[in-house]
Amino acid sequence: MEGSEIKEVGIIQNNSKKKIFVAGATGNTGKRIVEQLLAYGFAVKAGVRDVNKAKSILPEGNPLLQIVKADVTEGSAKLADAIGDDSDAVICATGFQPSWNLLAPWKVDNFGTVNLVDACQKLGVNRFILISSILVNGAAMGQLFNPVYIILNVMGLVLVAKLQAERYIRKSGINYTIIRPGGLKNDPPQGNLVMQPEDTLFRGSISRDQVAEVAVKALLHLESHYKVVEIVASTDAPERSFEELFGSIEQQ
Numbered sequence: 001m002e003g004s005e006i007k008e009v010g011i012i013q014n015n016s017k018k019k020i021f022v023a024g025a026t027g028n029t030g031k032r033i034v035e036q037l038l039a040y041g042f043a044v045k046a047g048v049r050d051v052n053k054a055k056s057i058l059p060e061g062n063p064l065l066q067i068v069k070a071d072v073t074e075g076s077a078k079l080a081d082a083i084g085d086d087s088d089a090v091i092c093a094t095g096f097q098p099s100w101n102l103l104a105p106w107k108v109d110n111f112g113t114v115n116l117v118d119a120c121q122k123l124g125v126n127r128f129i130l131i132s133s134i135l136v137n138g139a140a141m142g143q144l145f146n147p148v149y150i151i152l153n154v155m156g157l158v159l160v161a162k163l164q165a166e167r168y169i170r171k172s173g174i175n176y177t178i179i180r181p182g183g184l185k186n187d188p189p190q191g192n193l194v195m196q197p198e199d200t201l202f203r204g205s206i207s208r209d210q211v212a213e214v215a216v217k218a219l220l221h222l223e224s225h226y227k228v229v230e231i232v233a234s235t236d237a238p239e240r241s242f243e244e245l246f247g248s249i250e251q252q
Helices: 003-013 030-039 051-057 077-084 104-121 147-152 158-172 208-220 242-247
Strands: 021-022 043-048 065-071 089-092 127-132 175-181 184-185 190-199 205-209 227-234
Touching: 003 051, 021 030, 030 043, 030 208, 043 077, 043 175, 051 065, 065 227, 089 104, 104 158, 127 158, 127 208, 147 158, 158 175, 175 208, 184 208, 190 208, 190 242, 205 208, 208 227, 208 242, 227 242
Parallel strands: 021 043, 021 089, 043 065, 089 127, 127 175, 175 227, 184 205, 205 227
Antiparallel strands: 190 227
């Protein structure tokens, strides 16, 4: 086993030595990722645009939590300063706020993600987890007339923006896990996790709690490396371990 592999396995086995930077930490999914990371014993650096707002949303008084100002639209140099040389991995849970500005999805979901990847490369951070969406490649899947694909892309071609960001990550050489959830629900989980390869799911929903769990588990399982996974929940699905779930998806 190479020395880098030994280091990586060691970090995975000892969460207390691993600090995770979460971009979009006050979002509906991001805050759940922060909470679950802390519950698993990870140190967390929460990247947020509004620090005061974050203090009212994220867990108070946890010595493992650090809140830092970070706007993914402001370029890789500022993001590198926010991520710092003490972060071992980055989880991107950002998402544009719906508005009449049709460039917003590209500023956040495309260029913002690219800025994060560039910052990681400058710092030597070689683990990147992205929360994306099913149907990002809907055109190639023959889903151009899928109502969900149409509705989401009406808002500034957000799925196209996400797909371009995914491609940038995959070409960067960074160790990635791209998570594409179905329709996001704030309700508690209902049903077991279904995990499929890229471009295979075009319907279904999932609790944000389960999405957050998949993001955290991706840090703990080597089987998640260099993979794109699509996830929904189903009451008909059998319960499977994360080792089995991630292991069923081929590396890209």
